[in-house]
Amino acid sequence: MRSDAKKNYEQLLAVAREVITEQGANASLRDVARRAGVGLGTLYRHFPTREAVFEALLRTGFDDLTARATELETSTVPDEALLTWLREVVALAHRHSGVIASMVAAIDDPESALHASCVTMKAAGARLLKRAQSKKLARPDMDGVDLFALVAALSWLGDQPALVPRAERLFDIIASSILKKS
Amino acid sequence: MRSDAKKNYEQLLAVAREVITEQGANASLRDVARRAGVGLGTLYRHFPTREAVFEALLRTGFDDLTARATELETSTVPDEALLTWLREVVALAHRHSGVIASMVAAIDDPESALHASCVTMKAAGARLLKRAQSKKLARPDMDGVDLFALVAALSWLGDQPALVPRAERLFDIIASSILKKS
DNA sequence: ACCTGAACACCGTTCAAGT
C-alpha cells in the first residue's frame, strides 16, 4: 500500500470510530469521508461495504475477546469464566451500538466482511459454554449459536436508551437462564 | 373527517400495512404514498410521524392483547397464562418486524404516538406477572418494564433471519428465566 | 378543508477524469 493510501486508510478509520461511536451504526459514511478530508470514492475503495468498516473497527476487539476466552478457560471456574466473558462481549458490543445486528446477520453469510470474526468468536464462546455444560453448570440444550443470540439480545437491549438503567438486571436474568443447572 | 379524506386515510393504512410487512419498519413512506396514489403531503397530514403509522397499524392488535391478558388472568393458571400471553405478544411483534425498537423507545417518551399503547400493554403484562409472582411461579425481582424488555429482546431475535429457525428454543430459554420459582 | 407536488437538504453508490 502506498504511503498516501495508508495515511488515508488510517485517517478514515479514526474518523469512522469517532462518528460511529457518536451516531451509531447507521451514521453517514459520506460524513465520515468529509470529516476525514477525503474523497467519497476513497472511502469506498478502502471499505467497499459498511460491514467492512465495522470489521476494521472491531477486529482488535474481537481478537482480544477470543484470547480472553482461551485465558478464562484455564484460569477460572467454568461458570464464572462464562459469565465474565459474556459481560465483556456485551461491553464491546455496547461500545458500538447497532453493529450487533450486522454481526448476527454475518453468522450465516460467508460473503460478509464480518463472517470470519463472528465464527471465531462464536467458537470461543462455545468452548466456554461446553466446559460449563460438562460440569453441569450450564443448560445442556444450548449451542454456540444460541449463546451468540443471547449475547446479541443483551447488546440490543443495551442499545435502547430507555433500558440502559436496567441493563445489569436484564443481564442477570438472561444469564440465569444460561447457567441453570441441568 | 371528509369522506375523501377518510378514503385516503384508509387507503394509506392498507398500503402501509402491505409495504411495512414486506420491507420492515424502515420502508419508504414516499413509496407508500406513491403506491396509495396519494400526494406525499397527504400522508404527512394523516400521519405526522412514522410512529403514528405504526400506532395505527398496531392499535387493534394492542387492544386485542390487552383484552387477552384480562381474559387469561381469570381463565388459566398463572404461569401458563403468562407464557401464553408472552407468545402472543412476540407473535404480534414478529408480524411487524423492526417496530419493536420504536415501542421500547416509546415507553418513556410521552410525546410518541405509541406511548399510550405501550403503557397499557406494559400494565397488562405486569398484572399477569404479578399474579405469577404472588404464587411463587415467577422470578420475584422483576417488574413490568423488565418483562417488556425481555419480550422486546425476543421479538428482536425473531427479526434476525439467521435466528428464525431457533426462535422457539430461544423463547423457551428466556421464558425459563422469568418463570424460575423463587 | 383537504390535496398536490415542487423544493430543499440530505443519503449511498458508481465511475470518468485527473495526478
Place this chain on the structure above:
DNA sequence: ACCTGAACACCGTTCAAGT
C-alpha cells in the same frame, strides 16, 4: 496506483399553490 467529486437515483420533510 490511487484519489476526486460530479452524477444518478433515491430518501424525509416542509409548504406554497391549487381545488
